[in-house]
Amino acid sequence: MQTPPALTEDEIDALEPTFLGPTWQREPDGSWLLPRWTLGWQIAGWCAEYLRADDGGPWRFTSEQLRWLLHWFAVDEAGRFTSRKGVLQRLKGWGKDPLLAVVSLVEFVGPSRFSHWENGQPVGAPHPQAWVQIAAVSRDQTRNTMTLMPSLMSDRLIETYDIKAGAELIRANGGRQRLEAVTSSFRALEGGRITFTCLNETHHWVTGNSGDRMYETIDGNATKRDSRYLAITNAYLPGEDSVAERMREAYEKILEGRAADIGIFYDSIEAHPATPLTPEAIRIVLPKIRGDAVWLRVETILQSILDTTIAPSRSRRMWLNQIVASEDALYGPAQWDVLRNDTATLAAGDEIVLGFDGGLRDDATCLVALRVSDMYSCILGLWERPDGPQGQGWEVPRGQVDSAVHDAFRVFNVQGFYADVALWESYISEWSEAYGEGLAVKAPGRDAIGWDMRSSLKTSTFAHERLMRSIFDRKVVHDGDRALRRHVLNAVRRTNNYGISFGKESKDSPRKVDAYAALMLAHEALVDLRARGKKVRKRTGRGFFL
Template sequence: MAAALSCCALSADVVFDGFDAQGEAVGRPHPSPHIQLAAVSQDQTDNTMSLVLAMLREGPAADAIPGLDVGLTRVRTRTGRLEPVTASAPSREGQRLTDAILDEPHLWVTSNGGIRLAATLRRNLGKMGGRSLETTNAWTPGEESVAEQTAAYADKIAEGSAVDVGLMRYHPQAHVKNLGDPTELRAGLADLYADAPWVDVDRVMAEVYDLGTHPADARRFYLNQVVTAEDGLVAPVDWDACRIDERLAEGDRIVLGFDGSIREDATVLIACRISDRLFVPLGIWERPDGPAGDGWEVDREAVDEAVHTAFTRYEVLAFFADVEHWESYIDGWTRTYRERLLVKASVREPIAWDMRGRLQQSTLANERLVAAVADGKVRHTGDPRLRRQVLNARRRPNRYGVSFGKDRRGSKNKVDAWAGCLLADMARHELEASGRARPVDRKVVVFR
């Protein structure tokens, strides 16, 4: 497909040119097309270039494209050209580029020049109103490849936290919870490859079950899934399996978890419904990317209003909030709502929970929640912001077990939503253990 689109960009009617009398869109060729097939090595550019050369040599292209000159390593027409480029080539800043194919961008990282090459291509395309296409396998989380960064950008557009610049993402996956179940695996593969009848599903299954195939590789290369990083806390397939199409209803009995920051990290307010462990973000405030993030601080009044709205709309029975940076607000919430809370965050504090000084309790609670996700014992609504931050969390072993943290110190990949879920889940656990979570059956007896 990438090869065919490259041939079209060279001479076909690909530039919008208004509408005809019937209202149908019409196009025209670009007056001076310049197409680049980009990769981080010459061998990878051959993946697409070899097909381009075959298409132009073996079909009627010579009769249809004026001045077509198909060489060994490039294609020219009277007004345009098509060529492969690699990250090892000299800087191409300022070229009048109209189209680019970025092949295997899951391999484009800083160390091999891929990040710089992608940035240069996009700048050149932007000046010409050009278009790019990324053709990739599933990336490895944490490598910060071009493909991973593009997917993160698409996620933020879907969340509404980034400007939609016309990015289209097409990422079909085989949804298979248990690779060891041949029936489930076959059904997932048959659905994934339904439009590729040349793929032998039996052969793919044989490769998946080959003892030399790591399960993570099987999911990446055969199921097209983005698998957990080696130190990832929660597997994407486990989290996605817990999604339900349901929302909180007014008056639902819930607990709250709060993790706050001021500038760098995110601030989150997470609700957990007591009856079925449904996690719902009532607010996630993050520093915007780009220039909009300069000098940004969380809107503390908006956060405060979200807490009061939660107590108005739902029956809140417990509320655990990490105290760092938010002591004065937590004191205010405590004064207002302490009488409505059935369990306390600590012996002295109804709401305040200091995660810095209670490592053992938070570690055990973290292990309990991770196991619940893997066993399908929790629920969520599919919120993309919550999903992103949950999957950002990494395993951090300590003397008590496995806690969580960022992928590295100072990382922009936030994990605060997982912290909010953890605090809410601890509140729910304490409430259940206290026996106070059961609704009171009030009976009135009348004597005459």
């Protein structure tokens, strides 16, 4: 593989970060996007009055923190919070723990609940029986936050609310309100009347330390009490199935429209995936990623990044807030996201090739198009089993799939179509009979379309390596479709005697790769078209276009 050329300073400066959430969004006039109704302004004033900063003066939020606070405590016209749960993902050292501690104290005795309207604005009041938990999978993690409490609490706060502070439990107003640190004994948490929970460092919450069970318990408690919870995390390691990864995937499902919007407030700033780990690039990019955390010294972080004893992937997660793929993943965001072209789109009559990979119940079914002229790839149809109760007994709607194939031939100039025959033999035979004569390139199977991925490991491996080469050489283009991205990044390396193939992380994994398989078949059709294809007149299956 050829090494991409070094980027100039102007090219590096043009690598804009990815902003998730509203903290850095602006109105059309350039002003910051702020919620119409929020308890945040009152809370910011309360913090200045009752909490202390490091220098002993009143607590002050940075501009970035204040905007985040306003959105997190935003309410609707009925006074209900607009978000049920939240994730704050930032680079290491940004100040997540101090902000988490401040929010915990607000939920403990501050004006954290809607009380009434005054002059068209919401007014907050303390929860009379607040029970706040700071949760983590180890005592060291909770200690990071709890040890900040004494320095944050002013004498006025202690006197006004009758604070009795301990190392792991803080009480107020005669014990009616409490703030405590808890670790991964999920059974002890079951059924608690918790009013607010902070989840600390959820990138470490995995099955091995019962972090997943702890998260499920916290969510159940929050649902029962109609309360909220907030997670803070660094960029997680994909493939560990951490709580941070689950929450991110749930958020992306909402963005894709594959899941209902349940009120997740996700806020993150992530470096552009093409950012190189060079001194020149870090000095330009890091000030954008750190936001208002000016206490993070660029040169100190640069020394860590350049330390050859630290894995580059870890440096990207810690200091660029990038979600970097696991070692056995075929691609990470850095390889796929740089191929994005937001202006690319298919137009009627475009010459394309098609790839198809079908399932029946558990696996997804996907039809992918690849434009002949520029390798622009897009999904024409993707059918996946829904999450939850809707997925019980679900089967791929074969009639919809069949219609999508016929629509593709009706709208576009299809030059080739390779479809994996497994589970779809009869449909593929019908498609081949209807359209095979009009294709410029035909599959190597017994009909014009069928391409059996099971028949030859050598053939499918070579086809996959050709797709890998096109992706790494940046010849493939896409429009950022989240579903296609998810399937591509789910694909893991499978090495055999012939080279590198691909698969799911495990046989029963819910992380689908079928869209990637369809992309490989479309790419192979294009490779064959360029090598041995011939021009034919376009037809629909019922007759030639006039």
